[in-house]
Amino acid sequence: GTVLAELPLTRSFDVDTVLVPEQIPHAPVFVVCGGAVGLQHILGDGRRTLSTLYLDGDVIDFGEIGDTAGTLVCLLPVSGFFIADEELDHRKRTDPGFRAALEANYARQNRFLDQHCVDLARKSAVEKLASYIFECRSRQCLAGGRDIHLILMRIDIADYMGLRAETLSRAFAQLTQLTLIDVRDANHVQITNEPTLRQIANGLVRRSGYL
Amino acid sequence: GTVLAELPLTRSFDVDTVLVPEQIPHAPVFVVCGGAVGLQHILGDGRRTLSTLYLDGDVIDFGEIGDTAGTLVCLLPVSGFFIADEELDHRKRTDPGFRAALEANYARQNRFLDQHCVDLARKSAVEKLASYIFECRSRQCLAGGRDIHLILMRIDIADYMGLRAETLSRAFAQLTQLTLIDVRDANHVQITNEPTLRQIANGLVRRSGYL
DNA sequence: CGTGGTCTTGAATATTATCAACGGAGGTGG
DNA sequence: CCACCTCCGTTGATAATATTCAAGACCACG
Numbered sequence: 256g257t258v259l260a261e262l263p264l265t266r267s268f269d270v271d272t273v274l275v276p277e278q279i280p281h282a283p284v285f286v287v288c289g290g291a292v293g294l295q296h297i298l299g300d301g302r303r304t305l306s307t308l309y310l311d312g313d314v315i316d317f318g319e320i321g322d323t324a325g326t327l328v329c330l331l332p333v334s335g336f337f338i339a340d341e342e343l344d345h346r347k348r349t350d351p352g353f354r355a356a357l358e359a360n361y362a363r364q365n366r367f368l369d370q371h372c373v374d375l376a377r378k379s380a381v382e383k384l385a386s387y388i389f390e391c392r393s394r395q396c397l398a399g400g401r402d403i404h405l406i407l408m409r410i411d412i413a414d415y416m417g418l419r420a421e422t423l424s425r426a427f428a429q430l431t432q433l434t435l436i437d438v439r440d441a442n443h444v445q446i447t448n449e450p451t452l453r454q455i456a457n458g459l460v461r462r463s464g465y466l
Numbered sequence: 467g468t469v470l471a472e473l474p475l476t477r478s479f480d481v482d483t484v485l486v487p488e489q490i491p492h493a494p495v496f497v498v499c500g501g502a503v504g505l506q507h508i509l510g511d512g513r514r515t516l517s518t519l520y521l522d523g524d525v526i527d528f529g530e531i532g533d534t535a536g537t538l539v540c541l542l543p544v545s546g547f548f549i550a551d552e553e554l555d556h557r558k559r560t561d562p563g564f565r566a567a568l569e570a571n572y573a574r575q576n577r578f579l580d581q582h583c584v585d586l587a588r589k590s591a592v593e594k595l596a597s598y599i600f601e602c603r604s605r606q607c608l609a610g611g612r613d614i615h616l617i618l619m620r621i622d623i624a625d626y627m628g629l630r631a632e633t634l635s636r637a638f639a640q641l642t643q644l645t646l647i648d649v650r651d652a653n654h655v656q657i658t659n660e661p662t663l664r665q666i667a668n669g670l671v672r673r674s675g676y677l
Numbered sequence: 678c679g680t681g682g683t684c685t686t687g688a689a690t691a692t693t694a695t696c697a698a699c700g701g702a703g704g705t706g707g
Numbered sequence: 708c709c710a711c712c713t714c715c716g717t718t719g720a721t722a723a724t725a726t727t728c729a730a731g732a733c734c735a736c737g
Binding site: 619620621631632635636638639652 | 715716717718
């Protein structure tokens with residue numbers, strides 16, 4: 256994100272705001288500086304999924320996402336800036352560092368999506384929560400830190416990890432009872448047994464381990 | 467894929483071959499021309515997940531995937547060609563069409579991953595199978611076609627959709643009994659009621675609909 | 678002090694995973 | 708040619724897990 260210098264097209268959005276390509280005409284890229292944006296999909300009967308999270312430093316390319324892929328919703332108050340069409344084209348053509356930054360952003364998003372698929376496909380609720388906690392840490396570049404900011408509300412974490420809010424709540428209770436985490440408040444947990452929590456996130460212990 | 471002209475670094479691989487970056491030194495990109503490659507992740511206790519499929523025309527960037535993200539496994543006999551480091555750099559610098567093709571590939575992979583997350587997060591087994599059938603069709607550019615090639619073996623479809631093979635088998639049985647599909651052989655199904663199958667894939671009918 | 682929203686808990690239900698066994702297709706060797 | 712084997716896919720019974728629905732707890736806010 257640091258390579259992309261801030262431009263005058265800075266904006267802020269409230270929670271639940273839907274970001275649409277027409278927000279700023281001819282500005283197809285939005286760079287998140289604070290808050291959280293989620294790519295939201297609603298199934299026919301109302302089931303909600305958050306497939307991608309855009310946090311501080313992430314680049315949202317409206318052109319890439321298109322119309323069929325869901326809607327971009329502000330999950331927290333969001334600040335960031337748009338990049339105008341001509342500016343984008345110009346810098347893509349002339350600035351190799353800019354191109355590299357964009358490419359790195361795509362690759363980064365791809366890795367997160369890939370890992371997210373693994374988390375969703377086969378992991379239990381407890382494993383999903385453990386994985387989410389570590390994802391929060393790595394996304395916030397707090398390598399090794401024990402105090403984790405959970406970023407989202409429970410319902411959004413649940414919709415991101417493919418769970419119901421009730422099931423997620425029970426997963427918090429289980430990890431707490433196993434003294435692997437300590438829930439400070441709704442938005443913060445402290446990791447009290449990182450090796451075991453890591454093993455659970457990686458699916459190492461399943462039946463005998465944490466029951 | 468058509469923009470990327472074929473080069474002399476053509477190779478073929480048998481089923482179960484693991485593709486590693488060192489396969490061809492200094493050739494970090496592989497373009498799939500036939501067969502199927504899967505990005506495979508194994509959890510600590512052996513659970514297997516296929517997070518991404520690379521089919522005809524897809525571009526695999528070893529540099530992007532890195533080491534931590536799983537292993538690339540040939541799910542079918544694979545043919546394709548590598549692009550050498552210097553060739554890649556040169557064309558990235560001088561050929562805007564090449565850059566655009568690479569970027570489009572990233573965006574395409576991103577959309578597939580995104581949709582895949584939605585499929586994995588909240589859909590039932592039957593809904594997942596319906597979604598997979600439509601994904602096969604759209605990947606093979608058979609818009610509107612009724613005869614679908616399932617591409618993969620049952621076990622690989624299951625690991626891709628986050629199911630056990632037994633559960634997937636029961637999903638096939640359910641869709642067949644509802645006369646929504648007709649299983650020709652292990653690799654082919656015919657869609658016999660596309661609107662309803664589409665509704666199931668989209669999560670429109672859940673409890674009362676197909677039971 | 679009520680109110681709306683978020684989060685949690687409990688009991689019943691639905692769905693999936695697990696374990697075991699069977700059937701069929703394809704290959705191999707006597 | 709046929710017994711034999713292996714791999715793949717299916718089916719059945721049971722256990723584990725998540726969802727659903729209902730209700731209560733907690734907190735911020737007017």
